[in-house]
Amino acid sequence: MPDIDLPARIHAACHLTGEFVLRSGRTATEYFDKYQFEADPRLLDEVAAGMAALVPPDTEVLAGLEMGGIAVVVALARHAGLPCAFVRKAAKPYGTRRLAEGAAVSGRRVLLVEDVVTSGGQLVLSAADLRALGADITDALCVIDREEGGREALAAESITLSALLTRSSFAAL
Template sequence: MTNSELAARVYRTAHLTGTFLLRSGATSDEYFDKYLFESDPALLAEIGAEVSALLPAGADGLAGLELGGVPVAVAASQASGLPALFVRKQAKPYGTARLAEGGEVAGRRLVVIEDVVTSGGQILASTAELRALGAEVDTVVCVIDRESGGAANLAAAGLDLRPVFTMSQLVAAAA
């Protein structure tokens, strides 16, 4: 399957029409439900292979961000053989009380994995915490870059964003 065919499948699977209340409070007649492509096992496996192909040499692990980055990180882990860690938005106050579950962070070169990047705000916050815990993080791989300033915001923090698709590519492939 070509990248363009995969893009069309992702778009067809996740693009919804109707009336939707957005986080901003505005309403829209379109919505992109990323969980629909993340919950399709065959589609997620193909996406994991594409994410795996974008990983930099020398990575020690994949840091999937809660919630959407976790299934993508697991799929990319299966495709690449690199271990996946699961990064919370904040450390839980019980149990292990860790920010990242699934292995040690300190001294590892981690690639942050996210499903969709808009502004990159949560990526910046999580990366700062991972770095404070001793991880080396310089690359973010995502399934979709919404092309809403995230790449520039991440670059300002020394992070290279590598999207499988941009939203423009998804829309063009679906046409």
């Protein structure tokens, strides 16, 4: 569980208001600019420390989604003591041509790691891709759940979403 000041500090660092188009295509009047807490080494370390307590005990690999999930997964790996994989939206057409770089995922219990979840769309797509590579995925973990259907979309794919913080965490701020 994060310390009581962490939600306020994350909110102050990354909460924006205005009109924003989200990855899902939805328009929102508030936005969590996750790169603001990911770019602050002290704040990111505190986020990762809080998330470490939420990692399921049978996890073998932490898989961070391109791009925002990469900084989070590296910081989390330091606290959880687990190897990590870096998951692309699509395999690159050169070099290794891999979808997932870093730790092997085949035959291993993999925890998906994301920064902010809205609809859960990219997590669902990446889970399917990793499962096709032989990963065992039953859980996902994010820093902020916007509480806009992501948890339900993942549940439909037999994936449980846990979050360090939710939109509701910021309600009183």
